[in-house]
Amino acid sequence: MEKIYLSDSGPKVSPAVYGFYRWGGKDALDTKKLDNIISLCLELGINTFDHADRYGDYEIEKLFGDAIIAKKIKREDIVLFTKAGLRRPHAKQKGVEVSHYDSSAKYITESVEQSLRNLRTDYIDIFLLERIDPVSNVEETAYTLEKLRSSGKIRNIGITNFTVFQHQLLASVLRVPIVTNHIELNLLETEALDNGQLDYIKQKFMRPLVTSPLANGRIENGTDELASRVHYQLNLLAEKYNANIESLAVAWLVKLGALPLIGTLNEERIKNIANSFTIKLDHQDWYKLYNASKGHTIEYS
Secondary structure, X not given: OOOEEOEOOOOEEOOOEEEOOOOOOHHHOOHHHHHHHHHHHHHXXXXXXXXXXXHHXXXXXXXXXXXXXXXXXXXXXXXXXXXXXXXXXXXXEOOOOOOEEOOOHHHHHHHHHHHHHHHOOOOEOEXXXXXXXXXXXXXXXXXXXXXXXXXXXXXXXXXXXXXXXXXXXXXXXXXXXXXXXXXEXXXXXXXXHHOXXXXXXXXXXXXXXXXXXXXXXXXXXXXXXXXXXXXXXXXXXXXXXXXXXXXXXXXXXXXXXXXXXXXXXXHHHHHHHHHHHHOOOOXXXXXXXXHXXXXXXXXXX
């Protein structure tokens, strides 16, 4: 995969990103599975990995860091994202009694420092703030992010699931650019096309990171009305493109300029997503899929 710029001021990344948001529990923290998936991603040209302090029961960052050292992968050959801001009750989160957002200087700083230790690195390519805490001081949050950036501990600032207004709010008090917004977008969840998120991201010359590009497997296996309707249209196009329907579904996102954030532990599904970049989806075929998702054709007056 040819590396691309995430924004007009952001770093180069692989067009697909592997994220660890679905890792967790004993069955999903298999170090052999982790090693295999890292190797597969690198073979496919995916060198960008997305973490969070809480992913994998607060363990996956450390397991990943240990794996990278063991595999003797050069730090400059991979791009690392991590994020913080959502706190949930957990044995490793003392004092957290209720799920909440935390944009405080103390928490952000402590989380970044812990991620650096876990990932066995001295810098994070992009640190993403998960939502914004309405009762935190946004100027303090911005100052903390800028301080971490100027220290070299993080090199870029991103955000996760921000509304347009939240995006504008944080950007208004930051003196450095936000380089991406991590949003949910797929053929079964198209709200970002309607609520202004995608438009605003493009206005700021950024590419969105889109989570759940295959709707957690529903595009392939869903039996509800929406999934069945989209699945049917994908099957109609599969023969034309000689492609797997999951690859087509991700090609629909790629045509929007989005970077799919892969979360699956299924290696065949990872390959299907990587194959999406070989598909040049026709303009009208894009709309056939969009109409299937909406359940109606484009209206005009």
